[in-house]
Amino acid sequence: MKSSLPSPLTLVTLFALSLASTACKPATSDPQESDAEASTYYRDVQPIIAAECGGCHQAGGLGPMELSTYEQLVNFAELVDESIRAGSMPPWQPDPDCRSFAGERRMSEEDKQTVLTWIEQGMAEGDPADATPVEPPTLELEGVTEVVWSAQPYTPDASTPDDYHCLVMDIDFADETYLTGYQVVPGDPAVVHHIIFYLVPPSGADSLLAADAASPEPGYACFGSSGHGGQPMGVWAPGGLPVQFPDDSAFVVEPGSKLVAQMHYFTGGGVASPDDSQLQLATRAEAPGLRVSMPLLSGFFDIPADDPAYTVEFSLEIDDPQTKQIFSVMPHMHLLGRRIDLHRERDGEQTCIARIDDWDFDWQQFYDLELGDFVEVRAGDTLRYSCTFDNSAANQPIVDGEQRTPGPVAVGEGTLDEMCLHVVAMVEPYVEAEPTAACPGMLECAEQSCQPEDGLCFLDCSEQEPSACGDCLLPALNGCGQAFCPDEADAVVGCLALNCEADFTDVAAVRDCLAGVCAAEFQASWACYSPHLYAGECDAQFGPCGLEF
Template sequence: MQRITAIFPLGLLLVACGDVSEGSAGSDTAGSDTAGSDTAGSSTTGEAAAVTYWRDVKAVLDAKCVGCHSPGNLAPFSLASYADASAVASALPASLEAGTMPPWPPDAACGTYLHDRSIDDDARQLVLDWVELGAPEGDPADAPPPAQAPEPIAFDIDLQLPEPYTPTIAPDEYRCFLMPWPEEAETFVTALSVTPGERQIVHHVIAFAIPPDQAEAYRALDEADPDPGYLCYGGPSGGKINDGRVPWLGAWVPGGAPGDMPEGTGIKVQPGSLVAVQMHYHTYPGAGPDQSRIQIRTAASVDRVAVMMPFTNPAWVQGSEPMLIPAGEAGVVHSFAADVSNYLPLLFPDGGLQAGDPFVVHAAALHMHTRGVRGSLGLTGGQDTCLLDIPRWDFNWQGSYQLTAPVTVRPGDKLRLECEWDNTAENQPVENGVQQQPKDILWGEGTGDEMCLGIVYVTGT
């Protein structure tokens, strides 16, 4: 059975498929195949179209869709030009009306987040109207101005996977590659970017910092695998080493752009560390070799040291209080709340935070597997604050969300986590073309198991 890691470091991911890709906005006039024709800019009745691609729809597609739907990207078709968009226009309403595209799982009633790729009602209706009118092109002179490119990040570390690798395990393969950390002094990671080598098979990338005292154990894993790197379902060691104290540096998913950590924060990396890069390959026949690159910006110091803190019920993981999801049942809910202040010294062993100290949550994420229905993470006790609510869980769209207003957690506050699953016959995963039969499910690393995890990116106050 394939296995999947808890995607903790997506809490560092400040990206979205809706982010405008380089060169995607206002740059596809050559993509028109009808410019200059008698019908350009007109509806099928010969009257001026109320909605056209160039004047109205291009800006919406560039802002909300092209980050994933562009040539060579992971999405199954492109929306980067008029020719592309008009060819698939009839397929757009179903996902727009269902709310599955653009993918933006958080409930706006919970909070607001940076890089929001959700589409508002007016923009959605604009695209729907355009499709109904027959996808008129309009006049290329009406094209919106190119989106302002963000200020480029000055990276100082450039790492590449040691050698090209072609995945062989279908449909998903998790493989880790080790690279030495090049800095000779204590350093803080403040931004991270990934450039996939074979973009169509790279589903996500996660970078971990292996501390110096664990480096040899990880090198042994690499040496024991005859292929480049080593299989690592279940975390950077593949479940063979205690990964609980391994810092997470950052992550990438399709449509992602270079990501800054919250201003003034960074994740500490010690000299002598290794970088373990976990590649999730979505394998398909004929895929070429991948040799992805990772760029990192570092700082000698930061105002506030940051860490990623996973949160769940330890009794679920240990099995002393089984997180049972019975076969055939829908609406199965498990929840857990706890004061995590006593855990902080373990995350900040250098004394950065002491038990009982307040701390700040800058970003939040949730993780479940394929039978998840919904999940939420928030604070209760001293304050009732929603950090993240995913009302419709989608295993294929996992991420972390940076709060527009960071939340301070004070003594008396408890983190609260809740997850719901559907384990009926209709909601079973498909393996090797066969839909699985319901079975009792407990906590576990495999895709056929389940998890209920909250992940927060935290600093001191």
């Protein structure tokens, strides 16, 4: 998946610092009179800057300044010198001892020394004929067939620092559609914190459109999901470049599906303007050889106050009989994150998929595995992942001009909450077949074995279901709860975050927590919303699970 570059926040900060200092200028002597062996821009430096810095620092790029010409580089030479020496540019987080990724931005020690020596020698320009053509990463998605956005712009709620809002994209999928890539063009990069795109299946389309129509403003409030089922189709964070799926692969869209953008706006309580973010889609006409999916790995946890190295660990056992290949991964934490990793365990051996030992929230992206080095995942494997957080007083974020006092921090999507999450992009053989329900036998089990007031029995009926049932069941329960009993549903999520370090899709582990430490909260929530569930009022949430009450 050809994605890349991360957030411009650090670049903007460095740029501001550069304006406060005196920019480097060429030596007063004529650089053409320097020693014949001295470095020159065109022969020695330009190829390095174009290859290693051109992705951000080009016209229309994320960098706050261009570094495409001799004059531009000279003007910012002092900042370039400082950034190279500090190791802050070019930015690249993954540990090379884990694995190599496609398109790594690692300037070699030799290249660093070449640029630094050129600056020290006076920055001779040299002969333009010596230049080596280097094409920077493209900012354009190939094969765009659709450009979509919300039917009307939405103005984020500036009264709250974090505004979560779902926008229904103005596109209809009348036929099965094969998406081969996408690109996000944010309306206001200063407030668009991240976007998750969900493909809502036809079973949730009516309730989705009803929620959109019922809201007085474009879209509807949402948190954590679309609220109407569906799976992630793509993720965007500041700095994301065009995403192109591997050759002969596509995300398969079922006819009648709807595309929803779950927006997270971080206004900081300031002034917000209407957002007109757009999504560009690339499609293919024929069915692909490989189907793309993007499951999320995430778990419940709660970080104690003042703990400088709190680690959470999760595992997900794979029981899907279909073998898949991981081709890209996006690790994600927030401001307290320090270390994050993901590996596959098979027959007692571990294969590292991604590891970042010095997390920086400002530099996050999809990391594409090299072609031929995709990681196979099959039944019997276990995906294990962990995150380490620093919740000490010295590592607290600044809010309203003051550093926060350490307190417990639970899992959540707010900037001041935390997450231990991996978006795992996979491919598997595409087989045309009638869609099957994720939980085909669960409803019959519940009707024959469970009393309506027994929520734990309802969960027990999922134990013999396919793994896809776990992917949709707990989000469906939470969605139903949020629709009719939000306070009780929030109490369940809060208890799980505090007491249950389990992956969101691990129904058995979550069920144990709901039967134990979170029994009171779950029973109160179930008693509140189960009448709505059995009355069919939550069918939209349970539609992706194949459950209709």
